[in-house]
Amino acid sequence: MAASATTFAIGATLTRADIPVLCADLAELVRGRVGGVVVCDVAHVVHPGVVTVEALARLRLTARRHGWRLAVAGAGPDLLELVRLLGLTDVLFEVGRQSEQREEACGVEEVVDGRDPPG
Template identity: 65%
Template sequence: MTTFAISFAVGATLTRADIPALCGDLAEALRGRDRGVVVCDVTGVRPDVVAIEALARLSLTARRHGWRLVVSGGSADLLELADLLGLTDPLWEPVGQPEEREQVGGVEEVVDRRDPSG
């Protein structure tokens, strides 16, 4: 199974006013394409709350189009801020597919005690 990937770069300085245009640019890039992964390059992005908000909204835009967004090139400060806001896992998840017979992350198998062990 082939996973399609596209690269999407974010500028160094963001304002809240930039976010709708960024999301529109991403939506336009994804429209009409097969599903895949957007690798969002944030090298040089200033680590602030606006940058994290932009990444969260870009992630939602990607999901609306059937894609998954992962962040690449983030500074330690940006990663720390995302962690503080509880967004590290959704934004910095590793790119790849679960191995055969392996559960997707965040999914737990439920065991029914009435089932015979086997």
């Protein structure tokens, strides 16, 4: 049996006060349904900021609490870059694809300082 999927859209503008309402709306949408994937459509977000990223993180937690996964769709370059800068790409976006430039999935890279003594 295929996993269930449903779509949940975020509007053009978002404030921190909107986050609890979005989470409650998502919980109402999935409550009592067999788990699957919530496709969170962010294509209409005009000026993504930290509040947008916070909303996505909280929506992801809400979905997980109800046995669902959250997949983000329609993210523009500004949102993608902001999520990358905050180090949350693997948390908020599907990790099923191979890590960029063969980095470790956790995003940790060892940096060697040429001034350090060997050993």
